[in-house]
Amino acid sequence: MNYQLLKSATQEIRDDYLRQELGMEKCEILDKYQLKSNVDLYWERHHEHHPIQVHFSHKFARKASPLGMIFYLYKLCYAKVKYFDQNWDDFLPYVYNWQRGLFQETRLADMEFIRHLSTGIMLDLRNLAKINRYEDFVALCDYLEEQKCCTLIGRKKLTVV
Numbered sequence: 501m502n503y504q505l506l507k508s509a510t511q512e513i514r515d516d517y518l519r520q521e522l523g524m525e526k527c528e529i530l531d532k533y534q535l536k537s538n539v540d541l542y543w544e545r546h547h548e549h550h551p552i553q554v555h556f557s558h559k560f561a562r563k564a565s566p567l568g569m570i571f572y573l574y575k576l577c578y579a580k581v582k583y584f585d586q587n588w589d590d591f592l593p594y595v596y597n598w599q600r601g602l603f604q605e606t607r608l609a610d611m612e613f614i615r616h617l618s619t620g621i622m623l624d625l626r627n628l629a630k631i632n633r634y635e636d637f638v639a640l641c642d643y644l645e646e647q648k649c650c651t652l653i654g655r656k657k658l659t660v661v
Contacts, residue, residue: 528609618648
C-alpha cells in the first residue's frame with residue numbers, strides 16, 4: 501500500500517484503505533472509540549469541546565492484537581498486555597449494565613472489565629491502569645495463578661469423591 505499517497509487522500513478514503521488492513525475485530529474497536537486516521541497515519545479521536553486525542557499509529561494497529569489496542573487506549577503497560585495476551589483463555593470480557601445492576605459478558609471491543617474464569621474475580625481496566633509498580637502487577641498475577649490452582653485442585657477433589 502502506498503502510504504505517501506494515502507496521506508494526501510480524503511479522510512474517508514484514507515480510513516477505508518487503512519481499515520482494510522486491520523480486520524473486523526480491530527475495526528470494531530476503532531468504531532467503539534470513534535477513532536479516525538489523520539494525515540500522519542495515526543488513529544485519533546475528535547471531541548466537540550476537547551482537543552484532539554492521538555492514540556496510536558496505524559503501524560501499531562496492524563501489529564498489535566485487538567486486546568493490545570484496547571489496553572493501549574486504557575494506557576496499560578506492555579507487561580499487562582503481554583500477560584493477558586498469553587493467558588486470555590483464562591479470562592472473559594465483561595461490561596457493567598447499570599440498568600440491571602449486574603455484569604454481562606460482552607464482545608472484546610466493548611470490554612470494560614475482565615473476569616477471571618476460574619475464580620470469578622472481576623478486574624476493572626481503569627484499576628489495572630492504576631497499577632504502576634511492576635512488583636504490584638506481578639503480585640496480582642501470582643494471586644490469580646494461585647487462586648486458579650486452588651480452584652482446580654478443589655474441583656479434582658470433588659470429582660474423585
